[in-house]
Amino acid sequence: MNTVKLYIRSMGMLLKCQMQYPASFLMQTLAQLIMEGGEMLALVLIIDRFGHLGSWQPGDLYFFFGMMSVTFYLTECFGRGVTGTFPSLVRSGQLDTMLARPRAVLTQVLCSDIDPRRIVCIAVGVTALCIGSRLSAVRWTFAKALLLCEAVAMGVVLILGLFLIEAIFCIYSVKSVELVNALTYGGRSACAYPVNIYPRPLRTLFTVIAPFALTLQLPAAYILDKPLFSWPAWTAFLSPLSGAAAFGVIYALFQKALRHYRSTGS
């Protein structure tokens, strides 16, 4: 419980710091809004031209897009320490101080940064979810709402795990590795659309290796009452747990990598 309190304290402190430059903060927030708005505009234009994507109707597409945006930007907002600042911690040797403190490194890294500007991206995602649910006439039930929360939470854990892979590479090679972006940012772009439209290798990649399909899309399909794979309905409630499983494996590797860590000095 102490850790949670620590996290909340740090977040409050960081927020206060960021609010010291209100003009810059506003401009960057606006830029974020335009950026995510641009992504959504592309989706609107695609729907305008093509109408539907296989068996998926416009409402479904908005819903999938919204799921991905909300999850991804929640991670970038609260997990900024892992998604953004970690490479510079390694390069500058600041990680050393973290190793000396009596808390888990991951906790400290998470406490080290927050990105409140992402709130507007999350808002765009929520808007897309609402539009999608309206257009597809989703019949909400308590179970579906619960499933949505589960999917988003597990999605955040999964994406955090994928960014940890980058952190692991970073510990070994000091430089950050662009290739890992294929899983994180590539996953975001690819899995804003239902995975069953992709050829088998891509589908396997995003189901087994980076299980976006299991954590986010199977629940989304259940909520929309449409099949993603021809699996029984109850699997939608269990499959998001794969996000936690993936995180667990990567976290173990991260711990191993930390033992290998050699400081860059200075």
Add this chain to the structure above:
Amino acid sequence: MKSYLSVFRLRLRMELQYRGAMLGGILCQVFFGLILIALYRTLYASRPQALPLESVVTYVWLQQAFFRMVLSSDDELMDKIRTGGIAYDLCRPVSLYGFYYARIAAMKLTGSAMRAVPMLVFAALLPKGWNIAPPASIPAAALGLCSLTLGLLCVTALENISMGFTMRTLDFRGIRAVMNLLMTLLCGNILPLTLFPDSWQKVITLLPYAQLLDAPIRLYTGQYGMDAAIRVIGLQAGWTLLLILLGTLLWRRNRSRLTVQGG
């Protein structure tokens, strides 16, 4: 002119040093290309369009191959502006605008050429339906290349203008994010401009962003015929000259009211 050329050459050599980062970048870009093509293939299967799928696939590959030309900015310069290091550059006996123009152009040229060649070879070897189509004709290829050169000059001029604004506001993150979005959206990187609503295309293709990659690609695929080529290249040249002129004026004004930070 000679000094600008040597700035250009120096930067070119420096960019060539980062071959490891390049490989990762290429693989990442190829992966993005494959995802986009898979998406457009399914979209076309749902509802075929007047524009053939092959030309969309070619569009995607060319966009991915020259991605570095769209988005690469001189972070060093940004830092110099913030820390006051720009004072050293002011001491040089060359025009500041020309100095940075040459640097940025060299960065964009090497960055994209080193990635584009292997990527285009790879894209040509892919199975049918996924591969990049050959140019519509030999003159089309020549015109495309010529127009790509103009595109490079145009995007460099555009980037220099946003640098000029950075000198005024000091905080580049906001303006850069907005510029990047305008760039990726309006030059056709997020969604090919050929798939925008037809009425929008009439306006968008006239903007400077479309001169960068959209015009060369359309010349390459033969969407702009020989008769349109003169108009297109004229438009590109016109924008380039105008943007260089605006940039020079902006930098000259900046120079007269510049306060250097730091000690």
